[in-house]
Amino acid sequence: MSEGPARSAAAAQRGSCAPPAARLAPGAAVRDGEDLDPREVDALLADLRRTLQGRFGTADETRIESGLRSRGRLIVPVRFHVVASGRTGRLSAAAVRRQMATLNAAYAGRRGGADTGVGFRLAGYDVTDHREWFRHPRRYEGPMKRHLRKGGRRTLNVYTAAVGTDVLGFSTFPQWYEGKPSMDGVVIDYRSLPGGSNKRFDRGYTAVHEIGHWLGLLHTFENGCVPPGDGVSDTPYEAWPVSGCPQERDTCPQWGADPVHNFMNYAYDACMWGFTAGQGRRMRASWAAYRDVGRRSSRGPDAARTRAGAAPTRAGAARIVTPELPPRRDLSAGLGSLQ
Numbered sequence: 001m002s003e004g005p006a007r008s009a010a011a012a013q014r015g016s017c018a019p020p021a022a023r024l025a026p027g028a029a030v031r032d033g034e035d036l037d038p039r040e041v042d043a044l045l046a047d048l049r050r051t052l053q054g055r056f057g058t059a060d061e062t063r064i065e066s067g068l069r070s071r072g073r074l075i076v077p078v079r080f081h082v083v084a085s086g087r088t089g090r091l092s093a094a095a096v097r098r099q100m101a102t103l104n105a106a107y108a109g110r111r112g113g114a115d116t117g118v119g120f121r122l123a124g125y126d127v128t129d130h131r132e133w134f135r136h137p138r139r140y141e142g143p144m145k146r147h148l149r150k151g152g153r154r155t156l157n158v159y160t161a162a163v164g165t166d167v168l169g170f171s172t173f174p175q176w177y178e179g180k181p182s183m184d185g186v187v188i189d190y191r192s193l194p195g196g197s198n199k200r201f202d203r204g205y206t207a208v209h210e211i212g213h214w215l216g217l218l219h220t221f222e223n224g225c226v227p228p229g230d231g232v233s234d235t236p237y238e239a240w241p242v243s244g245c246p247q248e249r250d251t252c253p254q255w256g257a258d259p260v261h262n263f264m265n266y267a268y269d270a271c272m273w274g275f276t277a278g279q280g281r282r283m284r285a286s287w288a289a290y291r292d293v294g295r296r297s298s299r300g301p302d303a304a305r306t307r308a309g310a311a312p313t314r315a316g317a318a319r320i321v322t323p324e325l326p327p328r329r330d331l332s333a334g335l336g337s338l339q
């Protein structure tokens, strides 16, 4: 399949740099300077507008949302793939359930932000013992996802591995699904789950952040002070990402103080706590545009609308995949290039 229209030539030419939707830790050698460039931001937002216009006759997310809200909370089925190396990284079903609870709390606004109208249901959990995938999930992203991925465009596949302590996770955007469905999903560091060993990022908000990208959100500091910023109307412009536990600040001439505690920024987990209503609308609109398609409604088995917090699928026995000889490719785009 060809690359999606929103994956611009700039993305293809990016070469060695940070994954475009990565969450970087403070002090990382490479920050957001090599994140999406303005042309990629324009391409993603233009593709969303075009797709919404085509499906709903309008790109006005408030109007679209008013129709969607009446259908109740959007529940996303989640397939959780734990990749481990022996005992290292072997997350328990209980740890996965805590992550799910954190997702549901964060997206419902129970950490302090707006209720996005989005919830999550655990639809599957498996464990794979594969040393190379575990240690180099970016390098082996393709083979790892091709082996483990389940479901269609409505299913959120989450992979845990040793992503790193500078880059905590990476995600695809919904605009990319059409071009590369097998790569769709979110990869997070196994130490970032609630109670994990990454001290500053141990509340499970790395998954919250990366899934925000999977649902169509950009960083709040995207494009700096230059319009359209992140393209969301109620997240004030912000010149650069925060780090640590940020003070209130206002870095752009436009209205509003910086959204320093937003989940789509880079604060420590202890200092991020919310999405905005506009981000909720953006996620639901992106879902309607890119993921809730191909069937008459999203009530199919792939995206059952159930109550948030419905009992998760019972965690199955660990599934062990025999390690394979990894292909030699794409070393320049690996995390090693971030040093």
Ligand SMILES: [Zn+2]
Binding pocket: 021, 022, 023, 024, 209, 210, 213, 219
């Ligand atoms: Zn990010």
